[in-house]
Amino acid sequence: MTPATPLPQLAAAARAAPALPWPLPALLAWTLGWGLWLAAQALGAPAAVAGLVALGGSLALAWRCQGMWRRLLAALGFPLSAWALVPTGDWPSWLWLLLVLPLMAAYPLRAWRDAPLFPTPAGALAGLDRIVPAPASVLDAGCGLGHGLAALHAVWPQARLHGVEWSPLLARWAAWRCKAACIRRADMWATSWAGHDLVYLFQRPESMARAWAKARRDMRPGACLVSLEFAVPGQPELACLQGAGRRPVWVYRLPATTENSTGGRQGR
Numbered sequence: 001m002t003p004a005t006p007l008p009q010l011a012a013a014a015r016a017a018p019a020l021p022w023p024l025p026a027l028l029a030w031t032l033g034w035g036l037w038l039a040a041q042a043l044g045a046p047a048a049v050a051g052l053v054a055l056g057g058s059l060a061l062a063w064r065c066q067g068m069w070r071r072l073l074a075a076l077g078f079p080l081s082a083w084a085l086v087p088t089g090d091w092p093s094w095l096w097l098l099l100v101l102p103l104m105a106a107y108p109l110r111a112w113r114d115a116p117l118f119p120t121p122a123g124a125l126a127g128l129d130r131i132v133p134a135p136a137s138v139l140d141a142g143c144g145l146g147h148g149l150a151a152l153h154a155v156w157p158q159a160r161l162h163g164v165e166w167s168p169l170l171a172r173w174a175a176w177r178c179k180a181a182c183i184r185r186a187d188m189w190a191t192s193w194a195g196h197d198l199v200y201l202f203q204r205p206e207s208m209a210r211a212w213a214k215a216r217r218d219m220r221p222g223a224c225l226v227s228l229e230f231a232v233p234g235q236p237e238l239a240c241l242q243g244a245g246r247r248p249v250w251v252y253r254l255p256a257t258t259e260n261s262t263g264g265r266q267g268r
């Protein structure tokens with residue numbers, strides 16, 4: 001880029017840049033905030049000016065994140081950490097831990113690459129029983145607080161329900177809320193999906209190709225993968241439940257030739 005590059009071209013180049021995997025955009029927004037803060041201080045700018053410049057830069061990058069929650073997390077990182085770490089004389093800076101610890105318990109790092117807590121709305125899976133034969137065993141991969149399990153239970157009250165959840169706080173809470181389900185704290189990618197007739201997901205678009213590959217490795221032919229809102233790229237669905245005011249429910253059936261015919265292997 002030459003210094004004469006007009007601003008609209010810079011903006012277009014930024015838009016065309018490939019999207020970075022989460023949470024890199026948030027880390028970049030926080031780092032830029034701190035970089036600008038240190039640079040402005042080194043140039044002798046007053047603290048208020050340095051703070052505004054740093055905040056502006058960090059917010060501009062945060063704005064480019066996809067989705068309201070990711071945008072919020074990216075936007076809050078610099079001001080919260082600055083508030084915590086830059087001494088004001090009034091509050092001890094370790095107080096920020098009181099804010100961060102519950103957040104980390106609810107939303108630990110490994111869950112960042114998939115989805116944070118967005119519960120399945122009640123009734124979101126209604127009608128699934130007209131498409132999928134009653135499953136004996138169902139897994140909600142990333143079960144959050146158990147709203148997806150409750151929706152599955154409403155459709156198939158006889159099914160054995162299982163949930164895995166990476167956040168220890170959410171896993172305990174879900175186990176307390178959903179006494180009918182067997183819920184454990186685990187990484188859904190490291191847990192075998194074998195033995196389940198249906199795996200349900202409500203994650204992110206980016207997780208869907210990986211979920212399909214895992215389902216093909218772990219699950220028997222004829223078993224189902226069901227995803228709320230997000231489709232598996234490039235795979236024909238068995239059905240998609242749609243309706244006014246409801247999120248689409250994508251239903252996939254595992255084909256007869258699986259990648260791993262033995263099934264049941266633990267793996268990512």
Ligand SMILES: C[S@@+](CC[C@H](N)C(=O)[O-])C[C@H]1O[C@@H](n2cnc3c(N)ncnc32)[C@H](O)[C@@H]1O
Nearest residue numbers: 111114118119120142143144147148166187188
């Ligand atoms: C959008 S919420 C869906 C919650 C629930 N399935 C529902 O539909 O109500 C996604 C959940 O997946 C969890 N999660 C993300 N990555 C995970 C992982 N690798 N292993 C287990 N849980 C994960 C998050 O902590 C979050 O609670």
